Amino acid sequence: MTPSDLNPEFPLFEFDPDPAAILNPQVKLRLENPPQRWVLCFFREVLDSLAQSGELRKVGELRSEAGANPIYQVEQDGTSLLVMHPGVGAPLAVGFMEEAISCGGRHFIACGGCGVLKRDIAVGHPVVITSAVRDEGTSYHYLPPTREAAASPAAVAALEETLRNRKVDYRLGKSWTTDAIYRETKARRTRRVEEGCLVVEMEASAFFALAQFRGVTCGQVVYGGDLVTPEGWDFRDWIARGDVRTALFWLAVEACSKLG
Ligand SMILES: O=P(O)(O)O[C@H]1O[C@H](CO)[C@@H](O)[C@H]1O
Numbered sequence: 001m002t003p004s005d006l007n008p009e010f011p012l013f014e015f016d017p018d019p020a021a022i023l024n025p026q027v028k029l030r031l032e033n034p035p036q037r038w039v040l041c042f043f044r045e046v047l048d049s050l051a052q053s054g055e056l057r058k059v060g061e062l063r064s065e066a067g068a069n070p071i072y073q074v075e076q077d078g079t080s081l082l083v084m085h086p087g088v089g090a091p092l093a094v095g096f097m098e099e100a101i102s103c104g105g106r107h108f109i110a111c112g113g114c115g116v117l118k119r120d121i122a123v124g125h126p127v128v129i130t131s132a133v134r135d136e137g138t139s140y141h142y143l144p145p146t147r148e149a150a151a152s153p154a155a156v157a158a159l160e161e162t163l164r165n166r167k168v169d170y171r172l173g174k175s176w177t178t179d180a181i182y183r184e185t186k187a188r189r190t191r192r193v194e195e196g197c198l199v200v201e202m203e204a205s206a207f208f209a210l211a212q213f214r215g216v217t218c219g220q221v222v223y224g225g226d227l228v229t230p231e232g233w234d235f236r237d238w239i240a241r242g243d244v245r246t247a248l249f250w251l252a253v254e255a256c257s258k259l260g
Pocket residue numbers: 042087088089111112113114115181200201202203
């Protein structure tokens with residue numbers, strides 16, 4: 001990037017493809033052969049409970065100003081995977097995923113929740129995200145400006161195969177990734193629905209952009225949460241769906257174990 005690449009209006013549009021930054025992620029795990037498959041699980045209470053029951057084993061931690069973020073190991077049919085909470089919001093989640101890549105991570109499946117833009121997506125219904133509208137800032141540091149970022153086809157295929165095998169009904173679709181949870185306005189939601197978005201969340205397009213930039217595989221499955229429609233917002237008690245959250249975590253583990 002040279003001074004002539006300065007965008008007079010939008011700094012986010014000044015994409016710099018240089019893979020080396022001044023500060024680079026350099027984290028090492030104290031594991032002999034760190035697994036390449038990582039599950040990024042947004043459900044903190046699921047991770048805490050599985051750690052307590054011994055199904056997840058803590059093998060390290062990453063840190064931010066919010067404190068320690070544990071990394072767990074889990075076995076799935078003879079395959080070892082690592083698991084962590086990626087943090088909420090694209091900048092933090094991408095920072096942690098960068099560190100996971102520096103630890104040897106190559107294949108990522110994220111599982112989380114989302115707002116739904118259409119009433120017919122029930123609470124708890126899984127949506128495999130195929131692409132996401134880049135209405136956040138982080139992805140512009142990883143890919144030139146485009147409207148959307150796509151999930152890795154191999155990750156989408158692994159998620160679909162897993163859901164199909166387990167006879168779980170799901171949808172495939174586009175997400176609206178936003179940085180501003182309290183700026184989901186009527187007009188903006190209408191525009192996103194018109195361009196084909198089913199759901200809204202805060203990290204997918206940034207995960208996908210980072211994955212493309214670093215040459216790793218990444219997919220995401222979310223379950224239908226709160227309702228975001230012109231008639232108003234409905235919480236639908238989506239956070240309380242412990243059964244769905246635990247099930248989605250194990251589906252993500254299974255899908256991730258198929259990658260690579
Ligand atoms: O349940 P998770 O996946 O965290 O999903 C959504 O909820 C959080 C915002 O409250 C953001 O992370 C957004 O992506």
